[in-house]
Amino acid sequence: MDGTVGSQFNAGRSGVSGGPSVGVQIQNDRRLPDFLQSVNLKYVKLGYHHLISHLLTLCLIPIMAVIFVEVSQMNPNDIRQLWLQLKYNLVSVIVCSAILVFGSTVYIMSRPLPVYLIDYSCYRPPDHLKAPFHTFMDHSKLTGDFDESSLEFQRKILQRSGLGDDTYVPDAMHQIPPVPSMAAARDESEQVMFGALDNLFRNTSIKPKDIGILVVNCSLFNPTPSLSAMIINKYKFRVNIRSFNLGGMGCSAGVIAVDLAKDLLQIHRKTYAVVVSTENITQNWYFGNKKSMLIPNCLFRVGGSAVLLTNKSSERRRAKYKLVHIVRTHKGADDKAFQCVYQEQDELGKTGVSLSKDLMAIAGGALKTNITTLGPLVLPVSEQLLFFSTLVLKKLLNKNVKPYIPDFKLAFDHFCIHAGGRAVIDELEKNLELMPIHVEASRMTLHRFGNTSSSSIWYELAYMEAKGRIRKGNRVWQIAFGSGFKCNSAVWQAMKNVKATRDGPWEDCIDKYPVKLVL
Template identity: 60%
Template sequence: MAPKEQEFSQSVKLKYVKLGYQYLVNHFLTLLLIPIMIAVFLEAIRLNPEEIISLWNSLHFTLVQIICSSFLIIYIATFFVMSRPRTVYLVDYALFKPPQCFRVSFAGFMEHARLVLPMEPKSVHFQMKILERSGLGEETCLPPAIHYIPPVTTMNLAKEEAELVIFSCMDSLLQKTGIKPKDIDILIVNCSLFSPTPSLSAMVINKYKMRSNIKSFNLSGMGCSAGLISVDLAKDLLQVHPNSNAVVISTEILTPNSYLGKERAMLLPNCLFRMGGAAILLSNRWSVSARAKYSLVHVVRTHKGADDKSYKCVSQEEDPQGHVGINLSIDLMEIAGEALKSNITTIGPLVLPASEQLLFLFTLIGRKVFNSKWKPYIPDFKQAFEHFCIHAGGRAVIDELQKNLQLSAEHVEASRMTLHRFGNTSSSSLWYELSYIEAKRRMKKGDRIWQIAFGSGFKCNSAVWKCNRTIKDPTDGPWADCIHKYPVHIPEVVKL
């Protein structure tokens, strides 16, 4: 038992050494200023009133100097206030919860696959293997058009799905926030694979009779990371337009995108993508600061499209039989890892404490100067964030990020449970994860949240939020009737 006790003792000592190092480096300026302030205070209390008056008189300030100094101070203060970027607040958000009649169980999905592809048993078996290891549960939902045999992928049914998802989110957002459609200054809608004319943003404007001078944008073809791209666009617009409200709607319309062929790389999205949508109210108005849930701190976008391999790894195309679908490359995880590294390199200096940045710098210098075989230091992002919202693109995505960022099971719990309950809802998945954390009552004032999303192109985008107030008792949202069941155990393989 002695070696084990010694090993445990050493690990405990190492833990406290690391904690002490982090505290010393992160609070270096404070620890340096405290002795100086104490010395100044002790020196000040030694002076008597006559000495203080004499010291003031010795400065010889004239009226002109006082006026000029005051003017300079006011000018500098005004310039500082005017040049500061406006704070962007996330007032609230609303999510789409599909009705129970849209549910697609494992048995129902496989029966449907057999009926749609009766002459392709290998394709059916492949989908079964994917579903067994997907991490999805029995409660995920697909739109009515895909429940037909075979699926009916018409424009009219796609529009019906879009209206159901988007209008449900908007109605809920307007009710939760009390904002009126006429008060919305900026509208951004992102949907990658369904881009009708008139656009989805025009559809929303028509439904809610919004102002004629509203600044509207419709983003398509940007993949699962389009939600954070929309947030970044809204942030830039809110920096330019003062006293404004922006609504971001993120969704993916599945009706026209059900793949009916037999190519394995194109059958994979059928097994993972499910219905979902989110509407988010952002504002730069000072009046909303007291009730806003979050403040936007950073948005960092990484685009690897200059590389041909990255550009082609997720693409919409036709198979040899003319069936349209999404082709996922076998190199997807490798490409996503490279994009993540680039994104981390940019966001790290913005969010990591000094202790982690110094360790990373020392390791980098050591690898360059002393030994290139040194293991690279992976910064501890748990020092920078309390919560992580990793895009629920699939089990492999979550596993890879958990491993690379050295996160605990609790840190990725929201992502795994969102994938299990709602599936891959594309650009809206991050908001289902944030809602899960709130429903679990884990969101406290001052907590920092890191949202990470991947998308075609290939893109890796990050958003950093800070919680403005403790979310005490959320009573609505898609998790309201089932949060008590979670977290659930998700086996490696679910035998069908």
């Protein structure tokens, strides 16, 4: 679990009139750096390296096309003359045959298998788990674990968070006092994962026995047996399934899990992969008074997703999306980045996740690296030429030259920005020069479901489907941040006009959105 919120926090205490008074100030001046104004050339090179790595394939395709066209235009007499020439020139025949075999072999071996997304499902918790602001604050006060300063701090964070009154917390947090037991945590994980998977299997008519690969990611709850084993036991998956359980990787682990599944689908042909993304709140609620560790309590809510992927060409017709690119950026070599989202104990031994005041700046640096690498893969040639020429001028001639800001709206039709907090969505909208409609799905997901960690990008995609905005050929950019510190992107292309999934998370409330947010 990790959070992305752009608030600085200062708590001051002073004795006035014989009693303590509490002053809490939340400042919103901590912003993402203007990352597009300071681009590192090495990350541009990295993006072009990804592009050039497929250059051989790109060259072979037109060469083979030219040969095919020339052969198709030959009449029987031309073919006979060619045969007579080759008949008496054994060296030419051998060389041409070798080139043809070599080229075909390289093309077949280097060509990645397409990865299709057949469908996905987002868990919708029952209504009795809703946690309106007043209920949240009343329960926080009744626990007796928070002093007045901490309660006021949480109230201020909630007011500025972008969350609405319909988000959910697990059943253990509705109890007075809360019961964050191992059994309750298992129950939360089972409800979320099984709820999403039941809906996925029902909507796709895929049987659990057909699944060859299972990847589960949950950052903070990693019991024994693992969460992946819990799923295998519940649905009786086959004994030779390739299962993986990713822990401690934060809110961007959903993209990492998809990337792992993609790589496995390149090896294991004609199979299905299921990716389950979730987080567990029950045993990771912070019951102390350290301000930097209280923010996750205010932002994180119950949620999860299950995604069905395949490399089967026979499933192309019913697939919703095709995976185009995944670009992963890891800043863990830097100490500040490594420690900016950090699980630890406070001075009283209470465990929680601490968020550094440098979080926004670090997130901006990771984002700059990620999109600079992604740019050459997705931007139109015209945008790349303008960007690259101004960048070269800046490096060689004048450091004061303002780099050209690529228009990512020309590369993507829809944006799924991780709903980590209102401030990050605001700053990405500003820095990427997006329109309000481009960040609408992120804002509304944060308002309706809160920060559901690695699954939030799927709630956002479900929002756009429910609005009927996904058309055939549209490109969707999913981007998420995670502890470590990581920034990961996934690019999908719609295979058809996509309709909302049956029993989707927005099914009974999409007409109420977008709502006007109080900022």
